[in-house]
Amino acid sequence: MTRSTDLETYDTLENIRDAYDVVVVGGGAAGLSGALMLARSRRTVLVVDAGEPRNAPAEGAHALLGLDGIRPTDLLARGRAEVRGYGGHVVPCAVTAVTAVTAGTAVTQSTEGFRIALADGRSVGARRVLAATGLVDQLPDIPGLRGRWGKDVVHCPYCHGWEVRDQAIGVLATGPFSVHQALLFRQLSDDVVFFAHSRPAPTGEEAGQLAARGIRVVTGAVAAVETGTLGSGAERDRLTGVRLADGTVVPREALAVATRMVARADFLAPLGLRPVVHPSGVAEHIPADPTGQTSIPGIWVAGNITDPTAQVSHSVAAGATAGARINADLVAAEARAAVAARASSAAS
Template sequence: MTEQLENDYDVVVAGGGAAGLNGALMLARSRRTVVVIDAGAPRNAPADGVHGLLGHDGRPPAELLALGREEVRRYGGQVVSGEITTATRTEDGFTIGLADGRTVRARRLLVTTGLTDELPDIAGLRERWGRDVVHCPYCHGWEVRDRAIGVLNTGPMSMHQVQLFRQLSDDVVFFTHTGPELGPDELERLAARGIRVVTGKVTTVEAGGAGITGLRLADGTVVPREIVATGTRMVARAGFLDDLGLPAVDHPAGVGRYIPADATGRTEVPGVWAAGNVTELTAQVGASAAAGAMAGAQINADLVDEEVQKAVADRASRSANVEQVTLPG
């Protein structure tokens, strides 16, 4: 294993999560020179295990990534530590700059840097994030089943979220907090499922030695709860793409900012692909890995097409030169 970067690669993969590693695996198995540059800050680091991933359910996130890095290296790919800060266009690809001053050139760029979860401004919330403060019923739901769950109304997806958590527990309270005002139809849907509504802004997550004990409101009332479910504002971590004319934009669902890409991962900037949470904000690990594999295969096909075109042009050039040499004087 080496942290030494070569000067040139077919593909630089920005980000070493499930999407990036699976993309790199596809490329390395296609005999592409590929390096994964990873800043070492995975979104799911606080979680005890990855869930909903066939064959790996419950595996610690760090262990899953270690297995992925080993597989990429088995086929000649590199995985190095570093934070990408710049990406600039060159005649035949890109120059990628790292925070430590290193640079590397690549013909193609696969961006899988994930996202940052911006949590509501509630005292004590961040400290419990990924343990008894959760966001995804499919990632954490089984583990919090039958517990006393409080769901915060933080945005347009909160009504959907509370009903999903109600599937997991009979004891669910919906806190209006700072979210949109609830209409009669929404209140009816909550009441029909036995979900109690508590009005007022939540200011503090109360916790003891064993975990969360309740949520404190602005008026001082504490509502006993063991688990807090909250939506986050999800923001793509890809500021280095700004100089390529590919900034993060507002997601149409109003849940954050993302890098738009098509179903294959191709972005509007030629030579740049994106996969995983940087472009699909709500994707779980399995979906991110699959998207990385798709993008890796598409990048390889794009490089093959470029190489075929060059080979055809070179052959035509050689033929023209031969004809000129053999023409009678």
């Protein structure tokens, strides 16, 4: 949720316009990057931000060139200020639905734009929409896991691996890529344990890979994540172990978990856009072409809503790409309209 201390970096809902060239749904890295590109192209832009960034629990955003380790909330505050500096509007609110505005007869209807319904009852018009609401990480229902998420319960070796290097790391099996995840974290620590949990223990080539890399396999269901203090003078509680259903506790300092990732996209349902299974099989996403264009003309997506594995740097790039292509699409539409108007004027 949006913190009261962040409100000074937003515009007020009372001052928004009735219509914009582009409405960006989602105020994360992808959405703000797209909005920045559009605002710098002198487009009227509104960013609607529900204030629920996926990486909010993390202490820092990593592998982001020039800003490595910046707090996610600080990065977004900077982004909001930059967008507003070019005349864009950013408001703290959620979007409940996006609907098409059509013109013409029932036989020759065409989309003229979109109407975006806000959670507070307002609605605004947009010629184009960029959806960048990210995704929700669905964690296994294991006591203690959610409370450590983004701290010492992590998922990505590139996002958080350096921060848990040389620690006693556990990998909780949740899907077909968990063995690969264990091998990635083995690059960062000599002490890695693979918890099979509710899945069968690895066999064949996978079992051989784990054994060759010195990764111990522990079978049996995981009952809970243990927390406490490690060593003398510990400043805060942290993960201390993984407790199995039989009561055994395996000491660990960090636990890697691959989540089930589901796109935040309910507001696109009125357009017929709904999440589908990602080719990886471990996520749901909104499909799009490399520029972010969806199957619905005028609707673009960027960031984790379409690319579940995108890090912050990838999302920034995707948002910029989508913003540039949306601007180009509007430029082309405006050129067509100008040519038609000129021809009509000449004919009369």
